[in-house]
Amino acid sequence: MAFSALSLTTTTGVQGRPFAAVLNGLQTGSTIEMSGDGSPGFSYVNGRFSSDRLPYPVSTLVFFEVRPGEGRKEWRFDIQAAGAPVLSIAPDGTTSYSGAGGAPIAQSGTASAAGAVYTVSRLLGSSSTLALISGTNSNLTLNATTGVISAASAIAVGASQTAKVSETLGDLRVDYPVVITGISAGTPTPTPGPTEVTxxxxxxxxxxxxxxxxxxxxxxxxxxxxxxxxxxxxxxxxxxxxxxxxxxxxxxxxxxxxxxxxxxxxxxxxxxxxxxxxxxxxxxxxxxxxxxxxxxxxxxxxxxxxxxARIGAGIVIGIEGQSQARYFIANVSSGGSVTAGDKVSAYGKAGLLETGSGGNGADASFGVQGWYQAAATASVSGTTVLGGGGSGAAAAGNALVSALNVPVAFVANAPGGRAMAYINTTSRPEALARYAETGRPNLVIMLSHGTQDVNDGTSEATYQAALETWRGWHESDANAKPRDGYMIMPLIRQTGGTTASNNAIKRAQQNFDLANADVYYAGSGYDVQLADTVHQSDTGNAVIGRRIGYAIARRLGVTIAGSLGPTMASATVADTTVSVTVDLNDGATALTNVGTSGATGTLTPAGFSVSRESDGAAVTINSVALNGANKFDLTLASAPGEAVRVRSGVGTSPGAAWIADDRPATGQSRGNPLQYDLNGIVATYTGGGTPTPTPTPTSYTQWTGPGWFDASDTAGGDVAITTLVNKRSGGGDLTRGGTGGSITSVSAAQNGRNAIRLVRDISSASAVPYLAAADNAPISTMWAGDDLPYVVLLVFKPTDTNTGYPFAASRVNGSAVDQVAYVSRNGTASSVRKKSGTASQNDVTASSANGDVVGTPIVVAIRHTGTSLDIWYNSTTKFASTVAQDTAALGTPQVFRLFAVMVGSGIQTVQKNLDFYELVIETASHSDAEIQKAITDLATKWGGSLA
Structure with a gap:
């Protein structure tokens, strides 16, 4: 079908005045696209072109008509703007106008009480200047900024008072009267006849x-x-x-x-x-x-x-997180370096426009709670925020207004220094109340959260579960459930916390996105400027603000050039070189490198990791270099000789340069950085180096750690055990402790082998029976320090689902306790525990939710590398593999015990009976193959059946 001729209802206007024209002849199925070429200030909504004011004598309106399957046609209309009205004032005070448009008409309103009675409709656009001139009734005043006319006292019913307004814009001036008529303040009894809205x-x-x-x-x-x-x-x-x-x-x-x-x-x-x-x-x-x-x-x-009131139909964005999100949006100090446009707003609530510190702060002191232009420049007293604030929201809002052409508003719930557990409990009612006040948002963003959870050592599994909880309570509330889903802006660049703890949070954020179709993973902040070790500066806020704005636009269906950084797509490894190919997105043509200042810098291995795919062993990276338009190379210290896994965005960022693309988004001086990928991609091995040989697993009997206790070596015959000899010389024997119960050697108790049978007495802490090492023995001292590696192999038979502590290294720490232990409990999952002081932290659950299986031998293997934790539970397949808790360093003297653990008041008494078979303790890690062989050998030795 051919394109039909289009026309406008008018192509004339008055310079400096608003303009509107209806488009005629548009066929069904056609859409209109505005062109940036020669169309100053025009917009198209609901079949009508409009402009706040015509700036030139001739303004060219340019647009495209788009017909699916037929193409695009450009249309141009010259809008003629007659001369602006020129006001003349005669000596006698009379006024007249020359030029097109003539004299402006009077405006009118009604008032039933004193106070604000009318808002002037500006004739020369929103940036004009207003003033009252001679002839204004003395009862009326004008707020020149807002255009609100107020009456000092009520106007009598039926009487009229006039305010004479003079409006100027540059050389343009128009004067016009505003007539306010008094009406009744009461509500009359309904009678037939005229009605009105009051x-x-x-x-x-x-x-x-x-x-x-x-x-x-x-x-x-x-x-x-x-x-x-x-x-x-x-x-x-x-x-x-x-x-x-x-x-x-x-x-x-x-x-x-x-x-x-x-x-x-x-x-x-x-x-x-x-x-x-x-x-x-x-x-x-x-x-x-x-x-x-x-x-x-x-x-x-x-x-x-x-x-x-000024009302907008647009996009409402919820911003949640902790202090990084708060400083992203808060109107503080004298505002940020980025000024928000008139269409960008923020809702003034505690924690957004704040004067206090901690928690959610206090309400702003410079105005009534409500909606304000984001990044306002009003002064706020008593702030404790770093630098200027609000540039993030201002930059994001400006980008969104440009992309979507609608007003944009931000609503925040961002308490400082709070972990996800706090956000899901204490902060939750505040967030729900806020959304109930402002209306259901279009999108909710968890913005760069995680610093407190990094400091707390929250595990990956715990943090991801907390994100699911967060999403869940939004989904279950009609006001808080976003119309277009959720967005995760991952943990930004920071120099605090450990590599392991940072990786755990960022990997959980990435996997939360992968697990939910309505969650969108926004770009990285690995290169942003910081004000301290964890908070983005004002400039850094502006950088991630624009990235967030364009990421939101992409989520809402508008892709803007430069809105998404490169992503790792594939890789190969040959000899000591890993070559990574990236996907360039949104108009980028090549890779570059960018420092936190925005200038290029020298690339370093910081932010990347390489590990062998066979056993997870880390391979040192010596250097990073760009290689062509869409590749970069990692040079390794040694040839892995096999496939490796490459990860990006790992750990902290000390400020080194980072890989980016060459396509800055609008308003940015730098390209978008390489996206985080904490799960990584596999680099295919193409040759070179010596392939890593597959070693023959060493039997646990040949290991050399400080502890090996084998009940089959005891005497049997129901003989009481007073000393259990350590088969590893010098590691420390175990001696009987506790005044009650019994610890005896039982002949042929399991698979023809002698065992140690424990009968508890839990009448008091002093009665609980146990076997303990000296506090200076190697198996007691090995646990002190911060995240030291170890392997424990344990074989036992529970006689009750609530066995308690088969082994533990523990000490009283003030009124609390330090522990490393395996806990076998009834009614809840057994777990590997590491705790320091008053913080009880279970690294990972290790058995079914009903406790251990009663009456059958169980083989448990625990491997702690210092940062990661793996559990095998009666199987050669791992029950769990996770990041270990980043608990504070444990002190000395730890005391190693079989069958008991110290708590703040002494020996724990909530425990039951068990048969003990064997225990092996190592101070170094072992490979999966060696541990799997040990599990198999121990199950065979003791007649157990593996899952």
């Missing part, structure tokens, strides 16, 4: 009355399908309102108009039929528009009641 307020606490023109109220676009498709029309917001009326109207009608020029945006529609009782509450539609709007109400066909 007041409107919103249905949420966040907005209160709709007559506060200084506030910016952004309602989320509720048509998510249109939002993602970015159709440019049709998407609407539902605004909750309460309307007060008099009389008995047959219907109440509502529409929205441009806040600047009064042109209609959302047509009149009936929102209530035959309302009674003087009030009506419900939702009214407001169409998506790039402009601020105001709502108008009327009884069917009656007098219009115009609200004066």
């Amino acid at each position: 007041a409107v307020s919103t249905g949420t606490a966040a907005f209160r009355a709709l007559g506060i023109s200084s506030e910016r109220q952004v309602f989320p676009i509720t048509n998510a399908a249109d939002l993602k498709a970015r159709s440019g029309s049709g998407a609407v917001s539902q605004v909750p309102v309460s309307v007060t009326f008099t009389g008995s109207p047959t219907a109440i009608e509502c529409r929205s108009v441009s806040y600047d020029d009064g042109s209609e945006i959302t047509p009149w529609s009936t929102v209530s039929t035959s309302p009674t009782g003087g009030t009506w509450t419900g939702n009214v539609p407001m169409a998506e528009s790039p402009n601020w709007q105001r709502l108008q109400f009327r009884p069917a066909g009656g007098t219009i009641f115009a609200t004066s």
Whole structure:
């Protein structure tokens, strides 16, 4: 089908005045795309082109008509702007206008009480200057910034008072009267005849009355399908309102108009039929528009009641996290270096506009709680925030407004210094209350959270589970469930915490994204500038703000050049060189390297790791270098001789240069950095080096650690055990402790071998029987220090699901205790425990949720490398493999015991009986193959059956 001719209802206007024209002839199925070529200030919404004001005598409107399957056609219209009105004032005070447009018409309103009575509709655009001139009634005053006219005292019913307004913009000036007429403040008894709408307020606490023109109220676009498709029309917001009326109207009608020029945006529609009782509450539609709007109400066909608040139909974004998120959005100090545009707003709530420190802070001191322009420059006293704030939200909002052409609002819940456990409990009610006030968001972002969990040593599994909990309580609340899902901005660059703890949090964030289709993983912050060791600076906020803005736009269906960094796609390893090929995204053509200052720098191995795929052993990286447009090389200290796994974004970032692409997004001075990949990609082995030989596993009987205790070597015959000899000389024997119960050698107790039978006495801490090493024995001292490696092999037979502690190294630490132990418990999963002081931290669960299986031999193997933890539970397949808790260093003297553990008040008494068979203790790690062989050998030796 050929393109039909298009026309505009008008191609003329007045210079400096608003312009609007309806497009005629557009065929069904066609869409309009605005061109950046020669179309200053024009927008297209709902079939109409408009401009806040015509800046030139001739402005060229350029756009494309797009027909699916047929192509695009460019259209151009010259908009002629006649000369701007020129005001002349005669000696006698009379005024006249020359030029097109003529004299402006009077504006009018009504008032039933003193206070704000009218908001001026500017004729020369939102940046004009307002003032009152001679002839203004002395009862009336004007706020030149907001345009609000106020009455010092109530105007008598039926009487009128006039404010004479002079509006200027550069050399342009127009004067016009605003006539305010007094009306009754009471609600008359409904009688047949005229009816009118007298007041409107919103249905949420966040907005209160709709007559506060200084506030910016952004309602989320509720048509998510249109939002993602970015159709440019049709998407609407539902605004909750309460309307007060008099009389008995047959219907109440509502529409929205441009806040600047009064042109209609959302047509009149009936929102209530035959309302009674003087009030009506419900939702009214407001169409998506790039402009601020105001709502108008009327009884069917009656007098219009115009609200004066600025309302936007746009995007509402929830920002959650801890202090990094708070400084990203907070209006603090004198504001950030990035000034938010007029369409970017933030909701003023504790923890967002704050004066206090810690928790969520206190409410802002510079205005009533409500909506404000993001990154405002108003002074706030008593701040403890680093540098200027708000640049992140300002930069993100500006990017989004540019991409989506709608107002954007941010709502924050970001308590400083808080782990996910706190956010999911204490902060949760605050977040839910905030969304109840502001309306259901379009998207919720967990922004660069994790610093506190890094400091706490939270495991990967625990943190990912906490993220699932966080998502869950949003999903279950109608106000907090985002319309378009969730976004994770991963942990930014920081120089604090350990490599293992940083990796655990970042890997959990990545895997949370992979596990949920409605979660989007945003770009990295590995290269941003910091104000200290963990918080981004004002400049760093601006960098990640733009990245977040463009990532949100991508999530909502608008891809912008430079919005996504390169990703590792494939790799090979030959000799000592790993070559990684990346996917370049969004218009990038090559890789570069970028430092935290934004300039190029020398690449270092920081942020990368390489490990052998066969056994996970780390391979040292000597250097990193770019290799062509879409490759980089990692030079290794030695040839692995096999496939390796390459990871990016690992650990902390000391400030070294990082790989990026050459396509800066709009407003950025640097390209986008290489995306994190904590799971990594496998580099295929293509030759070179000596392949790592597969070693023959060494029997555990040949290991050389400090502990090996074998019950089959005891005497048998129900002989009491007073000393259990260590088969590893010098490691330390075990001697009988506790006054009750019995520890005896039983003949042929299991698979024809002697065993040690423990019968508990838990009447008191002093009665509990155990076997203990001296506090200076190697098997006691080996546990002191910070995250030291060890391997423990344990074979025993529970006689109850609540066996307790088969072994433990422990000491009283003040009023608390340090422990390393295997805990066999009833009603909850048995676990490997490491705790320091009062912090009880179970590294990983290690058996079924009902405790150990009773009456059968169990082989447990525990391997702690210092940072990772692996558990085998009666199987040669790992039960668990995870990052170990980053617990504080354990002190001395630890005491190693069989069958008991120290707690703050002495020996733990909640334990049951067991048969002990064998225990092996190593101070170094062993390979999977060696541990699997040991498990098999021990199960065979003791007649056990592996899973």
